Each structure stands twice: as C-alpha cells, then as structure tokens.
Amino acid sequence: MLxxxxxxxxxxxxxxxxxxxxxxxxxxxxxxxxxxxxSGKALLIRGRRRIGKSRLVAKFVEQSxxxxxxxxxxxxxxxxxxxxxxxxxxxxxxxENFKDVQFNSWDAVMRTLALTVTRESPTVVIIDELPYLIxxxxxxxxxxxxxxxxxxxxxxxxxxxxxxDLASMEALNTxxxxxxxxxxxxxxxxxxxxxxxxxxxxxxADTFDAYxxxxxxxxxxxxxxxxxxxxxxxxSALGASNSALVVSGLRTLDAEFPSNIQARTVxxxxxxxxxxFTNIANKIEGMKSTPLxxxxxxxxxxxxxxxxQPLSTKTSSEKRYRVADPxxxxxLRFIGPNMDAIDRGQGGRVVKTIEESWQSWRGKxxxxxxxxxxxxxxxxxxxxxxxxxGGYWTRTNDPEIDIVVSDREPTAKKILxxxxxxWLEKQPFDQGDLSRLHVHRSQLPGATDQTPLIVVSRSGxxxxxxxxxxxxxxxxxxxxxx
Numbered sequence: 001m002l003x004x005x006x007x008x009x010x011x012x013x014x015x016x017x018x019x020x021x022x023x024x025x026x027x028x029x030x031x032x033x034x035x036x037x038x039s040g041k042a043l044l045i046r047g048r049r050r051i052g053k054s055r056l057v058a059k060f061v062e063q064s065x066x067x068x069x070x071x072x073x074x075x076x077x078x079x080x081x082x083x084x085x086x087x088x089x090x091x092x093x094x095x096e097n098f099k100d101v102q103f104n105s106w107d108a109v110m111r112t113l114a115l116t117v118t119r120e121s122p123t124v125v126i127i128d129e130l131p132y133l134i135x136x137x138x139x140x141x142x143x144x145x146x147x148x149x150x151x152x153x154x155x156x157x158x159x160x161x162x163x164x165d166l167a168s169m170e171a172l173n174t175x176x177x178x179x180x181x182x183x184x185x186x187x188x189x190x191x192x193x194x195x196x197x198x199x200x201x202x203x204x205a206d207t208f209d210a211y212x213x214x215x216x217x218x219x220x221x222x223x224x225x226x227x228x229x230x231x232x233x234x235x236s237a238l239g240a241s242n243s244a245l246v247v248s249g250l251r252t253l254d255a256e257f258p259s260n261i262q263a264r265t266v267x268x269x270x271x272x273x274x275x276x277f278t279n280i281a282n283k284i285e286g287m288k289s290t291p292l293x294x295x296x297x298x299x300x301x302x303x304x305x306x307x308x309q310p311l312s313t314k315t316s317s318e319k320r321y322r323v324a325d326p327x328x329x330x331x332l333r334f335i336g337p338n339m340d341a342i343d344r345g346q347g348g349r350v351v352k353t354i355e356e357s358w359q360s361w362r363g364k365x366x367x368x369x370x371x372x373x374x375x376x377x378x379x380x381x382x383x384x385x386x387x388x389x390g391g392y393w394t395r396t397n398d399p400e401i402d403i404v405v406s407d408r409e410p411t412a413k414k415i416l417x418x419x420x421x422x423w424l425e426k427q428p429f430d431q432g433d434l435s436r437l438h439v440h441r442s443q444l445p446g447a448t449d450q451t452p453l454i455v456v457s458r459s460g461x462x463x464x465x466x467x468x469x470x471x472x473x474x475x476x477x478x479x480x481x482x
C-alpha cells in the first residue's frame with residue numbers, strides 16, 4: 001500500500017484516456033480524508049450504462065493503493081451475505097470480523113463494517129448499481145444513511161455509490177430522501193468528441209461521425225483503430241456478433257427494460273426514426289394513446305428519451321421525441337433491426353445498408369451535437385449572448401429551422417440568432433441555402449430581418465459575410481472537458 005504521504009491528488013492519471021478530471025476529483029477527496037481522518041465522505045457517481053463508471057473507480061483504488069471493498073449489486077436478490085463475501089475476498093485489514101458469521105440484515109453488516117474500518121489508513125467502500133439494491137430493499141437507503149451519519153462520516157472512509165439509472169441516482173440526494181445533502185455528486189460523461197479525436201487520430205469531421213456511432217462509450221471506441229475510416233471500422237465491428245458495438249446495445253436494453261416490453265417497443269419506434277406522437281403510434285399497430293403517452297413519459301423520466309419543443313416567442317404544443325444517447329440511437333436504427341444478419345455473419349450487408357442511409361440519417365443525428373457544441377462557445381465567439389439553443393418547426397415542417405438562439409425556453413422573450421446546419425461532404429453552404437435561411441427567418445415568430453444568422457457547415461461556404469462554424473470550430477469548444 002502507498003504511504004499516506006504519497007497519495008497524490010493528480011498522480012498517474014495521464015494514461016487513463018478521457019477520465020483525468022474524474023480521477024483527480026476522486027484523489028482529491030481521498031487526500032482530504034487523509035488530512036482529516038475523522039471526516040469521512042460520501043460520493044454518488046452516475047452515468048449512462050457502459051460508460052466506464054465501474055472501471056473508473058476500479059482504476060482509482062488500484063492507483064491509490066488503499067484498502068477497499070467493491071460490491072456490485074444485481075437485479076437478482078442482493079442478500080447481505082453477498083456483500084460479506086466481497087469483504088472476505090477484499091484487502092480490508094479487519095475482514096476477519098466477517099469470517100464464519102451469518103449476516104441476515106444490512107444493519108448488522110454495516111455495524112460490523114464500521115468496527116472493521118481502521119483509523120490508521122483510509123478505506124474505500126464501493127457499492128455499484130446502488131439503485132438495484134434500493135429497489136429490492138428500500139430500507140437499505142436509511143440503513144446506509146444511519147451508519148454514514150453515526151460512523152463512517154467520523155472515520156477515514158470514502159463511501160461511493162455508483163448507478164446507471166440517472167433519474168434514480170439524482171433522486172438519492174434530493175430533499176426528503178435519507179441521503180439529502182450528505183453526498184457529493186459526480187457525473188461520468190461519455191468521451192467527448194475532442195477526446196475521441198485524440199484517441200482515434202481522426203480529423204474533426206470524421207471525429208463527429210465516430211461520436212455519432214460510438215456515443216463516446218470507451219468500450220466501443222476501444223475497438224476503433226487509430227486512423228480507421230468509418231466504413232472499415234463498421235466492417236470490422238459488425239463482422240463479429242460479440243463486438244462491443246453490437247453487444248453494448250443489447251445489454252443496455254436488457255438492463256433498462258427487463259420486463260417493460262411496451263416501453264421497449266416505443267423506444268424501437270423512436271429509434272427507427274419516428275419523432276412525433278402520431279407517427280410513433282402509427283408505427284406501433286394496436287397501441288392506444290394512453291399507454292403510448294405513459295410509455296413516453298416513462299422513457300423521458302429515465303432520461304432514455306429527450307422531448308424537444310420548438311423554440312420561438314410563440315408558445316407551441318408541438319413535441320418531438322429522440323433517443324438521448326447517440327450510440328443507442330445508432331444501434332436502434334441500424335444494428336438492432338439487423339441482428340439476425342449479423343449473427344449469420346452477414347455484417348457486410350448491414351454496413352452497405354448503413355452507408356446507403358448514412359448521409360440522410362447523419363443530417364438529423366448531428367443536430368443535437370451541433371447545438372450542444374454551440375452552447376459551449378464563448379459569447380464573443382458565437383457573436384450573441386443567448387443561453388438557449390434549440391430548433392424550430394411547425395406541424396407541417398414548413399419551416400424547419402436547425403438553429404434558434406434565444407434568451408430562454410421553451411417560449412422565448414427574444415430571438416437572438418437563427419441558423420442552418422449543412423453537414424454534407426463536398427457541398428458547401430451556398431447562395432441557395434442562404435436564400436432559404438432568409439425565408440425561414442421571416443417565418444420564425446420573434447425574428448426580424450436584423451436577427452443575426454449563424455451557419456454550421458461540414459464543407460464550408462462560398463457565401464461571404466456570414467458567421468460560419470466548421471467541424472474544427474465545434475471540436476475546439478470541447479477542450480474544457482479534457
């Protein structure tokens with residue numbers, strides 16, 4: 001074990017791609033406990049499935065060299081004795097306290113764990129997939145709160161809870177819940193486009209393609225060889241039914257919807273490209289409005305689906321639904337429906353299908369990523385001081401505007417800029433595109449002829465006098481994430 005004096009807040013993080021910030025924060029918390037052994041801390045870590053949360057924490061305790069126990073809850077009954085088995089196989093100095101003892105309650109387990117923790121060095125207690133455990137035994141939340149308040153907060157203990165159910169993990173630290181204001185929160189994001197660019201050595205435009213396919217999932221990005229083209233990567237990944245690109249989607253859906261077949265059916269419809277309530281209903285024969293509305297609300301609450309509304313100075317009841325995770329969006333559109341072909345070793349046919357649809361699919365899939373990139377731009381770079389960036393459309397999609405910058409949402413007081421996204425290869429934003437943008441601006445409630453124009457183009461523009469942002473410009477704004 002490392003001497004306490006050598007626990008460095010920033011040591012050895014450079015080799016762990018994309019997680020330096022989170023590793024530094026974990027080490028900083030541990031260092032605080034070292035400096036004040038009578039002040040234990042609790043940390044709740046959340047992030048999408050397959051994003052690398054567990055690996056991050058495993059890397060942290062490996063680098064730190066401190067005693068720890070790592071318990072991973074499952075959807076099957078998580079009996080207290082299963083935690084005991086992890087303690088007995090851990091490197092906790094006092095693990096003998098658990099030997100040859102049958103524990104029938106979590107209260108007894110935590111009481112013994114508090115007696116086991118030594119004051120001579122910090123201890124890390126990790127509970128992975130915490131929502132599973134609380135779902136099966138709601139009393140566990142109060143038990144862990146009691147022992148944190150009475151024991152662990154006064155000992156050199158870092159208590160870490162990890163979860164993939166984003167809504168459930170957020171709720172743990174809210175008013176009225178036992179752990180309210182007791183825990184620090186950490187969000188583990190996907191690898192950013194900039195991190196993917198450095199990892200895969202791709203140019204900016206190809207980097208965004210890779211992001212739309214992998215969603216920034218480290219396990220999927222790890223299969224993409226440096227400098228590999230999109231088509232070559234897909235041929236390789238879809239040539240094996242056990243590749244991370246194929247398997248991660250299946251595991252995510254199985255974990256999120258083990259028994260909710262109705263919600264999964266609705267998600268498949270959205271993933272296929274349907275975005276409105278009516279079109280989703282038409283896609284799913286036999287589902288009535290009430291159960292469909294209930295499923296959409298469930299998917300939105302679980303943060304699996306995002307509900308978009310048109311942004312203007314006029315209130316609108318229009319809604320569009322999209323899959324939140326870019327990787328899952330790609331998987332539902334191209335991989336899930338073609339699993340049989342992939343299993344038969346016909347991945348090449350699937351790649352051909354993807355390539356035939358790629359331009360049109362990418363044109364819509366890139367829009368949320370472009371808007372998020374614009375949100376990250378400094379006001380002086382973007383040219384306006386708006387804090388909300390969305391889009392605008394009508395029921396007939398006439399007009400349909402890619403970029404709307406305003407002061408608030410969903411109903412703006414002022415429209416600050418209007419823009420267009422043209423994400424085609426070898427087709428720059430031209431005079432015809434500008435003419436359409438002028439027409440669309442005139443149809444946007446709240447916009448005027450003086451409202452500034454913004455253009456995002458994969459292939460640049462031959463029109464002068466416009467604020468134009470390239471893939472390189474969009475990529476640079478993610479630098480703060482690395």
